[in-house]
Amino acid sequence: MMKQPFSALLAILLLSSSCAALRQPKPIQGDFAHIVLFWMEGQTELGKAAFRQDMEAFIRSSAYAKRMYIGTPAGTDRPVVDNSYDFCLIVTFDNQAGHDSYQKEPAHLAFIEKTKGMWSRIQIFDAVR
Template identity: 35%
Template sequence: MTNFDSNFAHTVYFWLKNPDNPEDRRAFETSLQTFLDNSQFAKTNFIGIPPEASRDVVDGSFTYSLIVTFESAQAQQNYQDEPAHKLFVDKASALWEKVIVYDSVNYK
């Protein structure tokens, strides 16, 4: 795996419509992994699920999180437009009820 690129981080939180449905989870995970395996622009990625939170400030309401890094904002835009990303959205969007994205760039 490539080292974490601190130029541009794309963080996505997904809330599935049926988070307790194993078939929906499997379909989402498969679609997401297929997309990431075929992305030409994502340098590093992390797929996560919420841990058991022990503090009130931790929001564990999401079903999955995704963190993807890019060498630049342009690379992130290219990722948005690439066929692998569009196919993922087309195949998996019926499985989620909510998505929130947080993009950030290095402050230095």
Template identity: 35%
Template sequence: MATLIALGSTVAAFPAAAAEIIASKPKLVHHVFFWLKNPGSQADRGKLIAGLRLLRGIPVIRKLEIGIPAPTERRDVVDASYDVSELMFFDNAADQKIYQDHPIHQHFVTSCADLWDKVVVYDMAIVPE
């Protein structure tokens, strides 16, 4: 019986815990694609990736992923022409603005801008469940 009572209190507490987890999910995605001035340059790609890794020092970034085109099947709808991409998650647009103005981001732009020829940004507000 004590086990059932303990389980009952766990289940009763779960909705509050679940709501807290859902409320803490990031609400904004910032996805950036970079095309290098020297496409195929492993040295330039490495410098850009190293610069992007430094952005992890900005506290408002909830999560940062850095990637390169995946070796997936070529299809007309897949654009694998970029060299490096970064995907960031923020709690809100205000935090994304803090990131944009942060000295670490500003340093990244000034120190790495000579590496890229083109940059495309997609900012997305996450639709709640």
């Protein structure tokens, strides 16, 4: 008789611990992160939409980019948060060599040439694991 409640309790504990493991944050793939913030003073919403499409197209065509994320300021209201930029691009690479190759990649160079008149300021942060 004692065996059934114990087995049921054990099953509940195992199930709840495996569910908790599923909720854990997953690490970003790649050991090198390239974070780029763009300010687009004077650009129309249509211009910003075109810029975003160009950015998405060139990143998807990259032979070196592992993962990418394109976002806009979340508007969080905290003194330590800078919401002044228009776009944030995060690209990860397997390593610095992948990043360095990406910097010379024709799609990346073409994107810079095509859009350099659209943004008024750019800030880049690179990080390694």
